Amino acid sequence: MKNKLILGGVLLMMAYACGSGEEKQEVATVVEQETVDAANVNYNIPSPSEQFALISKMDAVKNTKILHDPALADKYSNSAQKALNFGVYTADVAYLTSFNETNKYLSYFGKMEKLGSDIGVAQVFGTELGELAKKWDGNADSLFKLSDDVYNRTFQRLIEIDKGEELSLMLVGGWIESMHLMIGSSKGFGKSPKLDQALADQKLVAENLLEFLVSYQDNATVKEYSSAIEEVINAFEDLDCNSGETKVQNTNGKLTFSGGESCKMTQKCFDNLSKKIKEIRTKIITA
Secondary structure (H helix, E strand, C coil), X not given: CCCEEECCCCCHHXXXXXXXXXXXXXXXXXXXXXXXXXXXXXXXXXXXXXXXXXXXXXXXXXXXXXXXXXXXXXXXXXXXXXXXXXXXXXXXXXXXXXXXXXXXXXXXXXXXXHHHHHCCCHHHHCCHHHHHHHHCCCCHHHHHHHHHHHHHHHHHHHHHCCCHHHHHHHHHHHHHHHHHHHHHCCCCCCCCHHHHHHHHCHHHHHHHHXXXXXXXXXXXXXXXXXXXXXXXXXXXXXXXXXXXXXXXXXXXXXXXXXXXXXXXXXXXXXXXXXXXXXXHHHHHHCC
16 A cells, blocks of 8 residues: 655645745644554655745745756656656745745746656646646735645645656655755854754654655665665754654544654754755756
């Protein structure tokens, strides 16, 4: 049985910043929790939009110079590259939206539609990508509302049509790019303490992502990038972590774990993460 993946939204339609301050606080809580169902294991992997909706309000600095160039999308020749970079562009779109760079936003739509078509996932989106672009009034919240129904069914549909391998690579590309953008938006270790903590919290996200990838190890590229994610997790070993009491809440048969280990960023971990993420991202985006 395939693992059930929880995404607040992971593909293009899932890449929009939204919500009030209260909603964003709930997102932050999800990152620190793991939910276990009796029949399925649910892996909490926040979408780039959820990440950046929080980060744009932190002590980060907007840095659009480090986004991936959408013009390079035409240079990717194989399906693995296209799936990985579809994920990369997903994170870039979320970043632009969260930092209100809406003038650059639509330049990504056509490229992502083309990549989606090339890797055989366009049938999931249908004509809805184009319709979202046409209906968009420039307001990120309205775009989120328009795409709400779409993204809630997208990831599960990809698994149903045996596109789990493509989804896996999209997730890898999106998360690596999210980490790249987070690090690139930092003022430097210790100078953006809230962002430092957000980066430390990505340890759990990386572990959850790796658990999802396990289901698709028959794919050589998924296996290769699983090893890359393991290397990132190893870099997190230099966090300053303390163990606390783990609290378990049972809600309608689902157990939610909170508390437990709490970690803070260190200079060594920050430097090692920066180096490792740059290395993996360079490999992903190089045609």
